[in-house]
Amino acid sequence: MAFADNLRQLPSVAHIAALRLLDASGREVASIPNAPGKTGSLTVYAALAAKHGGINEAAAREGLELFAEHTEDARQHPGNHPNIDRLFDVIASGQSLTVQIDPQT
Numbered sequence: 001m002a003f004a005d006n007l008r009q010l011p012s013v014a015h016i017a018a019l020r021l022l023d024a025s026g027r028e029v030a031s032i033p034n035a036p037g038k039t040g041s042l043t044v045y046a047a048l049a050a051k052h053g054g055i056n057e058a059a060a061r062e063g064l065e066l067f068a069e070h071t072e073d074a075r076q077h078p079g080n081h082p083n084i085d086r087l088f089d090v091i092a093s094g095q096s097l098t099v100q101i102d103p104q105t
Contacts (some may be wrong), residue, residue, distance in 0.1 A: 041083040049099035
């Protein structure tokens with residue numbers, strides 16, 4: 001399935017202002033805002049966190065499937081898709097990320 005089709009299957013993120021990713025020490029390593037050009041990644045990460053309790057290796061593998069055609073592009077062009085690159089890093093390192101949701105106000 002294409003990325004756009006996958007997104008339609010995932011829960012809405014209208015209630016989320018941003019999603020923050022924390023490493024094992026609690027340091028914020030990334031933030032994904034609910035903004036144009038980022039909402040797709042936010043949707044994927046929020047669904048993965050809800051299902052897996054964070055971004056672990058299983059979540060990262062599922063995320064790569066959800067990103068569909070963008071995953072191969074990310075493999076071929078490291079740096080162009082940082083939210084997909086991060087999933088590759090979780091798989092390679094075995095280090096999980098904690099997810100914090102900032103609600104819309």
